[in-house]
Amino acid sequence: MADSTSESGELVTVGRLTAVYGVRGWVKVHSFTEPMDNILQFQKWWLQGEKGWEPLAIDGGKRHGKGLIVHIKDVDDRDVAARFCQRDVAVSREEMPSLHEGEYYWHQLEGLRVISRFGGAEVDFGKVVRLMETGANDVLVVRGGADRRERLIPYIPGEYITDINLEAGVLTVDWDPEF
Structure with missing residues (x-):
């Protein structure tokens, strides 16, 4: 997939896919959001690739232990899921919630x-x-x-x-x- 800067707008890094979890396409997520599960509220994720940001479809996500796991849509194999790991996740700045006056990201x-x-x-x-x-x-x-x-x-x-x-x-x- 090509860099979709025009389609994605201005992106903000909100986390990182770190490691596979299980054998059915789930991966662990290190979230930079506070609280950490706020990352699951974003509808459209972008994954850092060799040629820029690529859309990433997630069809499930939840807390697991002290962290988070997500399922990558149409990925049900551990080896395929591993290809997505150790890469940053971003969302469009436009999708981020508005803050009150005096608050900043x-x-x-x-x-x-x-x-x-x-x-x-x-x-x-x-x-x-x-x-x-x-x-x-x-x-x-x-x-x-x-x-x-x-x-x-x-x-x-x-x-x-x-x-x-x-x-x-x-x-x-x-x-x-x-x-």
Whole structure:
């Protein structure tokens, strides 16, 4: 199948098929959604292939133990199912639920320029390269800027995160440049 970018629109990676489960075409899914079974609510899945994103039809999915399993439509053989594993799963950005004001998906924050206004001075920290889940709160991993340092900044709006402007591509923080 060819890359269907025009058909799929803008895609967001929401999980990964990891391993086969059983002998009848079921595979384990590592979901990046919160809660994890939200991934099962998406109607149209896309699978990363050698030539781009390919449509992936799922005709069943459920929690199993501490994880999730899904059945790939028309695949009832373990060896065939294995060909789908170790590949990312995405959905169309348009299919993602709307958020309330002040809420953001991680993919919206990745790539934003981070500016600190700690103590009245403005310092460019670089860009958000990824986010980490730590249990207590999410953490921004920021790299670049004039000093080329990597910084881990707790994602706590109103405390360390003072403003997010998606249109301008800027996230403003109150974070000591020396930390």
